[in-house]
Amino acid sequence: MAENSLLQNLYADLTDQQIIYKILHESDQLTPEALTVAKEELAKRNINIEQLTIAKETEEIQEKEYANFKLTKTTGELIDFFKIITTAKEEGKSDTAIVNEFKKQGIDDRISVSLIKEAKQQCKDKLDKIQADLFYGLIIAAAGTAIVFFSERFSKGSIIVLPYGAMFYGLFRLLKGLSDLPLQKKLKAVIKSF
CATH class of the missing domain: 1.20.1280 (Monooxygenase)
Known part of the structure; x- marks a missing residue:
């Protein structure tokens, strides 16, 4: 007791x-x-734990159905689905409108909802990558530049090549992040519309 x-x-x-x-x-x-x-x-x-258990089981079934659906599609077909979803979101369409559009193509509602969730996650992942390119590019480029500066200043004539690699790699990532700034703005708007 x-x-x-x-x-x-x-x-x-x-x-x-x-x-x-x-x-x-x-x-x-x-x-x-x-x-x-x-x-x-x-x-x-x-x-009510029974309702929660049923919800969990339903979610597991939906995940299996979605995994099986993805196995039947090529990478290109999945990319096309995600493009359709992001374009629809840019146009301000609701999830229900997207689900109805996929229904016309013979895609089950639950699969459509899973496609929408994954499209949102991919947008978030791409946004994170752009932000990482900007942040780490700046840090690596600055560190590489500082090392180049101090190594040339105090090396008594010998040139150390390794810091140049870090500097150029950092600049590459920074420029890639900067070139993706318009996409970053677009992704933020799309993510808000989910």
């Missing part, structure tokens, strides 16, 4: 999300008593 009281206090201190995570993802690591106490705590908070 003391163990139950301890478990009740432990789960009472956890957030809803923490308890749900334990039940849905770590239930095999919980004792039967701990699992019962966790479910009772959610019931006290008016959270």
